[in-house]
Amino acid sequence: MNKTLGTGSVDRSARVRRIKRVIICLIIVAILLPSILCIILFAKLGKLEKQITELSYQKEIVNVVTETTRVNEPNKSDRKDDTEVLDIKKEENVEELDKVESEQTEQNDNAEISIDDEGLLGSVLIGKDEPATPLKLKRVYLTFDDGPSSNTPKILDILKEYNVKATFFVVGRLSDTTTPMYQRIVDEGHAIGMHSYTHKYGEIYANTDAFVYDLERIQSLIYEQTGVLSKIYRFPGGSSNTVSRTDISLLSDELAKRDIRYYDWNVVSGDASATYGIPKDEIVKNCTIKVIGLDDEEAIILMHDLPEKATTVEALPEIIEYYQNLGVEILPINDNTNEMHQK
Numbered sequence: 001m002n003k004t005l006g007t008g009s010v011d012r013s014a015r016v017r018r019i020k021r022v023i024i025c026l027i028i029v030a031i032l033l034p035s036i037l038c039i040i041l042f043a044k045l046g047k048l049e050k051q052i053t054e055l056s057y058q059k060e061i062v063n064v065v066t067e068t069t070r071v072n073e074p075n076k077s078d079r080k081d082d083t084e085v086l087d088i089k090k091e092e093n094v095e096e097l098d099k100v101e102s103e104q105t106e107q108n109d110n111a112e113i114s115i116d117d118e119g120l121l122g123s124v125l126i127g128k129d130e131p132a133t134p135l136k137l138k139r140v141y142l143t144f145d146d147g148p149s150s151n152t153p154k155i156l157d158i159l160k161e162y163n164v165k166a167t168f169f170v171v172g173r174l175s176d177t178t179t180p181m182y183q184r185i186v187d188e189g190h191a192i193g194m195h196s197y198t199h200k201y202g203e204i205y206a207n208t209d210a211f212v213y214d215l216e217r218i219q220s221l222i223y224e225q226t227g228v229l230s231k232i233y234r235f236p237g238g239s240s241n242t243v244s245r246t247d248i249s250l251l252s253d254e255l256a257k258r259d260i261r262y263y264d265w266n267v268v269s270g271d272a273s274a275t276y277g278i279p280k281d282e283i284v285k286n287c288t289i290k291v292i293g294l295d296d297e298e299a300i301i302l303m304h305d306l307p308e309k310a311t312t313v314e315a316l317p318e319i320i321e322y323y324q325n326l327g328v329e330i331l332p333i334n335d336n337t338n339e340m341h342q343k
């Protein structure tokens with residue numbers, strides 16, 4: 001009897017051990033399988049992202065070639081068509097913008113891209129056989145929006161290296177790394193402009209009072225940090241933005257009352273068209289070759305000073321060298337700079 005019981009308990013404990021092993025194996029598989037799948041999927045995702053970047057870059061090149069060809073054609077109606085085809089991004093859901101600060105910047109930046117690209121291409125883009133367009137461009141203004149950020153020191157270092165002065169349209173961003181940047185911008189001879197305190201469309205553009213409140217906040221912050229009473233402004237999203245709930249002319253009247261000038265841009269670097277910027281070479285192209293065909297004597301170039309815009313920083317030396325080699329002046333916005341408005 002005891003023997004039988006003993007054998008039975010041995011069998012049972014062997015069964016229990018087997019079941020335990022099976023359970024452990026199942027748990028391991030249940031953990032490992034999803035992990036392996038995740039790793040595989042992430043790897044694929046990375047690959048796809050790379051392909052997308054590559055493809056969008058190639059698409060841009062194709063567009064440039066196409067536009068260049070059209071610019072060269074004597075028939076001007078083709079150029080008109082291009083203008084009409086240009087996609088002007090509109091953001092209408094202001095409430096949603098209020099909620100997502102980071103997305104807001106991105107949306108804003110998309111709105112900022114609404115500038116007309118038509119006419120920016122010159123025959124400099126075209127092969128050697130084409131006659132060179134006489135250079136109309138006299139002055140270039142490099143402007144950096146949305147800072148200060150962790151990239152500001154890098155931008156400032158590059159500007160110092162090339163002995164170039166730029167313009168920083170700053171927002172209210174106080175932190176250990178960004179607070180000292182207001183002063184450094186001024187100390188190194190750059191122009192410091194206002195780009196709103198919060199950069200939140202829903203707040204700034206709610207009504208005139210809200211706009212003035214925000215304006216005074218950023219002006220005070222700059223004054224407290226640097227002793228400079230800034231008199232230059234850049235509307236978040238530009239003065240022709242489609243998100244403002246208040247007529248921009250009312251807001252620009254408020255600026256005028258305070259003797260503040262505002263500046264849009266006539267050249268976009270394109271660094272806002274993707275969250276982490278666009279490839280460096282594209283930024284260089286947008287800020288140099290495309291600008292040469294401009295009909296204006298002045299180019300105000302829109303760039304962004306944000307942590308995720310690393311390629312903007314990478315592109316900067318080449319952009320500066322390009323204009324220095326051409327003998328075109330690079331200047332900060334000052335009292336003599338003509339106001340540039342999109343409408």
Ligand code: ZN
Nearest residue numbers: 145146236237
């Ligand atoms: Zn901005």
